[in-house]
Amino acid sequence: MNAATNPNRAPAAAAEAFAGWLRTLGDETAPEAGTGADSGADTGPSWLAAERQQAAEQVRAQSVPTGKSEQWRYTGLRALIDQGFVQVDEPLTALTPEDIEEVLVPGLDACRVVLVNGRYSEALSDLGERPRGVRIGGLGAMLAADPAALEGVLTRIADAGNHVFAALNTAAMQDGLVVLLERGALMERPIEVIHLSVGMDEPRVAQPRHLISLGDGAQARVIERYVSLGDALYCTNSVLEIALGRDALLTHARLQQESPNAFHITGLYLSQDANSRYAGVNLGLGATWARTDLVTRFSGEHAECDLQGLYLAGDKQLIDYHMDVRHGLPNCSSRERFKGILYGKGRAVFDGLVYVARDAQKTDADMSNRNLILSPSAEVDTKPQLEIYADDVKCSHGTTVGQIEPEALFYLRSRGISAALARRMLCLGFAGEIIDALGPEALRDYVAEQVGERLERAPLE
Structure with missing residues (x-):
């Protein structure tokens, strides 16, 4: 269903400029041929260096996405091209715990991991005590200390060859988050991951790489938040790989609250073994241009995948969600429920595919997308x-x-409620089931307040 006119397609000159930008980044971040385990965290062990080299070659060889591609039909790249982003090359270490207090969720009790411009910050993180069999830390440090723990998992879930930004991330990976739970491990306390972006002298792109791997029967709750200090212009190109073993359970909330001038790209790649369960909630609230790809594959029967989401797009915002859920085995189930609220000249894209293979009998899948339009200029x-x-x-x-x-609306106004507050109440009622799925009460209250304030400030039309 198309509820808006297609955006302008990038002209040939813009596409050529974008291709040059991608190739430049690919050349800058690719390891030299023959690098091995002694070369440090930026290149990593030989098996990873080979993966990064191959990804860089894919970036240079791939055609640039344009409006002719079905996956990019509604998402113009021209705004991204024009910024001239360059790679973040040095970690930012000047921040103190007091500097990040403004981005914290009041009352949220969690094991906190902080990454600044894509780099793990030990000084800002507060991991506390962890149960036996739970490892949490930075990707760069783990590649330097114990690369064998990541071999066979890292880069194996994301199909970088089919997505130019995932390939670019693989070529550029230097740091990120690693969460490893051994068989039967139970992480009762939530893991809060704060992706903090800080503006720099020139527009930068950070490309963090994350891995969450749960062994058979392991359980965890992860809360990811993409936030910024100030309203700087920057780009985040993030890839998260998730591997769930047999009977594993992961509850996962993702909040995109980037700077109103930021560009955000995320690829989430999920692999589920038999009887595993994944419950994910995705919120798209910030950034001027945001694209999220959610890709699920089942590697065992009786696995369950629950994907929910809420996006709020106002003036000068594009929020784009793409889903690719592949049922290749029998007896698996998936649910995809996304809601959108749009006002002003906000734009949103929801492109979801559920594929059921010939041998995937007894598949149970349900996908829905509901949108609330608050102004005649909004598009979805x-x-x-x-x-x-x-x-x-x-x-x-x-x-x-x-x-x-x-x-x-008339019912509420007739009882003395202002138009802005009445709209806020009705929209929060519409979004309530998604917000309620976030888990901890402190997080639910925080998100409801964030969404409510945005809606109450939005111009009435």
């Missing part, structure tokens, strides 16, 4: 898709685009 392109080749399945999909019911 929504395209939920089912591609089914099995005959014994239970699958459904649907989408809606609508406005606030005038009767509901």
Whole structure:
């Protein structure tokens, strides 16, 4: 369903400039041929150096995404191209714990991991005591100290060859987050990951690489937040790989609250073994241009994947979610429920695909996308898709685009409630089921307040 006109496609000159930018970054970040385990964290062991070299070659060889590509049909790249971002090359170490207090969630009790401009910060992190069998730390440090712990997992889940930004991230990876839980490990305390961006003298792109791996029967809750100090112009190109063993459980909340001038790209790649369960909630609130790809693959039967999301797009914002959920085995289930609220000249894209292979009998899949439009200038392109080749399945999909019911608004106004507050109340009611799925009460209250304030400040039309 197309509820808006297509955005302008990048002209040939812009596409050529983008190709040059990608190749430059690829050349800058690729390791030299023959680097090995002694070369340090920036290149890593020989197996990783080979992966990075191959990814850099893929970046240089790939064609530039344009409006002719179905995956980029509604997401113009021209705004990104024009910024001239360069790679973040040095870690920022001047911040103190007091400097980040303004971005913390009041009352949230969690094991805190902080990354600054894509680099793990031991000084700002507060890991506390961890149960036996739980390892949390920076990717660069772990590659230097124990690369064998990551071999066979890191870079194996993300299909970098099919996505130019994932390939670019693989070529550029230097640091990020690693969470490893051994078989049966239970991390009762939530792990809060703060991706903090700080503006620099020139527009920079940070490319953190993250890995979460849960062994058989392990359980954890992870809360990711992308935030910034100030309203700087920068770009985040992040890749997160998640591997869930048999009977593992991961509850995962992701909040994108970047600077209003920032550009944000995330690729989340999920692999689930038999009887595992993944419950993910994605919130897109910040950035001027944001694209998130959620990719799920099942490697064992009776696995469950629950993807929920809420996006709020106002003036000068583009929020884009793409999903690719592949059922290649029998008896797995997936749920995709996303809601959007748009006002001013905000734009959103929801492009979701559920693919059911011929042998994936007894698949249970349901996808829905509902959108609330608060102004005539707002736009949304929504395209939920089912591609089914099995005959014994239970699958459904649907989408809606609508406005606030005038009767509901009139009812609240007639009781002395201002128009802005009435709209806030109705929109929070619409978004409530997604916010409630976030988990800890402190996080739910924080997000409800953030969303509510944005809506109350939005201009009435």
